[in-house]
Amino acid sequence: MANLTPELEAERKRICQIAKDAGLDFFETIFELITYDQINQFAAYGGFPVRYPHWKFGMEYEHLSKSYEYGLSKIYEMVINTDPCYAYLMEGNAMMDQKLVMAHVYGHCDFFKNNIWFSKTNRKMMDQMANHATRIRRYMDRHGQDVVENFIDVCLSLENLIDRYSPYVEKSVVKPQNPPPAQEPNYLLRVDRSYMRDYINPPSFVEEQRRKADAEAQARAQRFPAEPEKDVLNFFIHYAPLTDWQQDVLSIIRDEAYYFSPQGMTKTMNEGWASYWHSKLMTTKILNDSEIIDFADHHAGTMAMAPNGYNPYKVGIELMRDIEDRWNKGQFGREWEECDDVRERKHWDKKLGLGRDKIFEVRKVCNDVTFIDQFLTEDFCVRNKMFVYKFNKKTQKFEVDTKDFKAIKAQLLFHMTNFGQPIIRIEDANFENRGELLLTHLHEGIDMQPDFMSETLKNVFKLWKRPVNIATVMDETPQLFRFDGKEYTQHKLGEEPSPNPSNQESSGS
Numbered sequence: 001m002a003n004l005t006p007e008l009e010a011e012r013k014r015i016c017q018i019a020k021d022a023g024l025d026f027f028e029t030i031f032e033l034i035t036y037d038q039i040n041q042f043a044a045y046g047g048f049p050v051r052y053p054h055w056k057f058g059m060e061y062e063h064l065s066k067s068y069e070y071g072l073s074k075i076y077e078m079v080i081n082t083d084p085c086y087a088y089l090m091e092g093n094a095m096m097d098q099k100l101v102m103a104h105v106y107g108h109c110d111f112f113k114n115n116i117w118f119s120k121t122n123r124k125m126m127d128q129m130a131n132h133a134t135r136i137r138r139y140m141d142r143h144g145q146d147v148v149e150n151f152i153d154v155c156l157s158l159e160n161l162i163d164r165y166s167p168y169v170e171k172s173v174v175k176p177q178n179p180p181p182a183q184e185p186n187y188l189l190r191v192d193r194s195y196m197r198d199y200i201n202p203p204s205f206v207e208e209q210r211r212k213a214d215a216e217a218q219a220r221a222q223r224f225p226a227e228p229e230k231d232v233l234n235f236f237i238h239y240a241p242l243t244d245w246q247q248d249v250l251s252i253i254r255d256e257a258y259y260f261s262p263q264g265m266t267k268t269m270n271e272g273w274a275s276y277w278h279s280k281l282m283t284t285k286i287l288n289d290s291e292i293i294d295f296a297d298h299h300a301g302t303m304a305m306a307p308n309g310y311n312p313y314k315v316g317i318e319l320m321r322d323i324e325d326r327w328n329k330g331q332f333g334r335e336w337e338e339c340d341d342v343r344e345r346k347h348w349d350k351k352l353g354l355g356r357d358k359i360f361e362v363r364k365v366c367n368d369v370t371f372i373d374q375f376l377t378e379d380f381c382v383r384n385k386m387f388v389y390k391f392n393k394k395t396q397k398f399e400v401d402t403k404d405f406k407a408i409k410a411q412l413l414f415h416m417t418n419f420g421q422p423i424i425r426i427e428d429a430n431f432e433n434r435g436e437l438l439l440t441h442l443h444e445g446i447d448m449q450p451d452f453m454s455e456t457l458k459n460v461f462k463l464w465k466r467p468v469n470i471a472t473v474m475d476e477t478p479q480l481f482r483f484d485g486k487e488y489t490q491h492k493l494g495e496e497p498s499p500n501p502s503n504q505e506s507s508g509s
Helices: 006-021 036-043 055-069 093-115 125-143 145-157 194-200 203-222 232-239 242-267 267-287 287-301 312-329 342-344 356-363 370-377 379-381 403-422 449-464
Strands: 029-032 079-080 086-091 388-392 399-401 424-431 434-442 468-474 479-482 488-492
Touching: 006 029, 006 093, 006 267, 029 036, 036 055, 036 079, 036 086, 079 093, 086 093, 093 267, 093 287, 125 145, 125 242, 125 356, 145 242, 145 449, 145 479, 203 479, 232 242, 232 424, 242 267, 267 287, 267 312, 267 356, 287 312, 287 403, 312 356, 312 370, 312 379, 356 370, 370 403, 424 468, 434 449, 449 468, 449 479
Parallel strands: 029 086, 434 468
Antiparallel strands: 079 086, 388 399, 424 434, 468 479, 479 488
16 A cells, blocks of 8 residues: 555555454555644645645644644544545554554444445545635636635535435425316315305405415415525525625535535444444454553543543444444343343343344444434443533532433434534525525524624625524524624514614624
C-alpha cells in the first residue's frame, strides 16, 4: 500500500486477512503514512484534503494543532467512506498503536460498505470533492474570494436544513385505473328523500357553501409548496432568487451535507462496531505478549466515560457485546420478557449461539436511534452506570440525579434524532399572499434558542430576499417570529405583531 514501511505493510496484510476470516466484508482499503501535521490538515478538511478553500478549515486546523501540541488530544486514526476506502496512519506511533488503528479501520470499512444508511452515499466522493473545489475556485476568481466566501458562510450556517431520510424513500405515483364515481359536494346536508332536497338544502345555502368551498380550493391551489418541504436547501436551489453560481455553491454544500449525514446518524453504532472488532481481533489474533499492557492502557483511555458525558465508543461497544451475549443465551423474546423470577433471569442460558449473527444483522439495518431504542435496556443502564448526573457544589462531586430509565432513554433518543437539532420545514412560500416565507418548527418539548433562531432567520433572508417567518412554541405559547431584513418581530399566533427591541438589526449591519 501507499508509502508504508515493509514492516507495516506485512502487518497490514496479516490484519486484513484476520479481519476477513472473522467475517468482515469491506472495500479495498488504502493506508497512507503521514505526519501529525498532515493528519491535522486532513482532519480539518473532514478527511478530504482536496476540499474547497474556506476559512473554517483553517480555524479547525489551528484548533487540532494546538490540542496536539498541548497534549490535550491526539488523532490516532482517520478513515474515509469511499471505494476504495482511504485511511491514514500517523508517523511516530508505536507498532501496537498502528496495529490497533488498522483493526479499527477495517471495522469502520465493513460498516461503511454494509450498513444500509451508507448505501446512498457517493463512493467516489474524493473525486467529487475535488470537482467541488475546482468550481468554487473558479467562482472566487470570477466574483472575488470575499464575495464567494461570505456566501459559503451563509450556506454552511443552514447546511443542517435537509431531509436526512429522503434518500431512502422511493416515491412513486400510482394512477387510478378507473376514475372515482362522482359524489355530491361534502358541504351539502344529507337528504334521504328527494322531495325534501330543496327544503334541506335551499339554493341560497348551496350557493353560499359553494363559494366557501371554491375559496378554500383556490387557497389550497395557491399554497406553495403543496406539502410541507423538509429539504429546505433543495427548495432554495430551485426557487430562491439566486444567481447561477450561487445555486451551484448551495448545491455543493447540500451534496456534502447529505454525504456526511449518515456518519452523524450512526456515530455510536459505527464507533461501537469498529471498537468491538479491534478489541476482539487484537486480543485473540494480533497482539503479542509484550503488547498486551500497552493495548489495555490505550483501549481503556478510549473507552473512558465521565459521569456527565457520553462516549459513543463506550456505549457502542458495550451494547454490541450485550446484544451478542443476550442472543447467545436466548435472553430475548416473549418468554424472556415475561419472566419475573430474578434468579431464573440471572442464570438464563439456552445456549442458542445466535449472538454473532445478530450483531451482523444489527450492523446492517440500524442507525443510532433504532439501535438505542431497540437494545438499550434497564439492566444495561444499571450495569454500565448510565444515569443522569449533576454537579453538587457542596461536595464538589458529580452525583446521580436520576435513575429513571425511561427518562434516560428518552433523553438519549432526543439528542440522536436529527442530531438534537430543531426540525424545520417550509410550510408556505407565499405566506399571506405576500411572497414571504413561512417556516414551521416541529416542537418536541424544548424551545429553540432565541439567538440561534434570529441568526438563522437572518441568513435565510439573505437567500430568500423577502421577509421570513417561523412558527414555533416559546414558553408553552404558539408564536410567530418574523424578520424583514431590518428588524425582528414576534407575536402570539392570532395576535398582531409587535417589535422585539432586543433583537433589532443595528444600522451598521
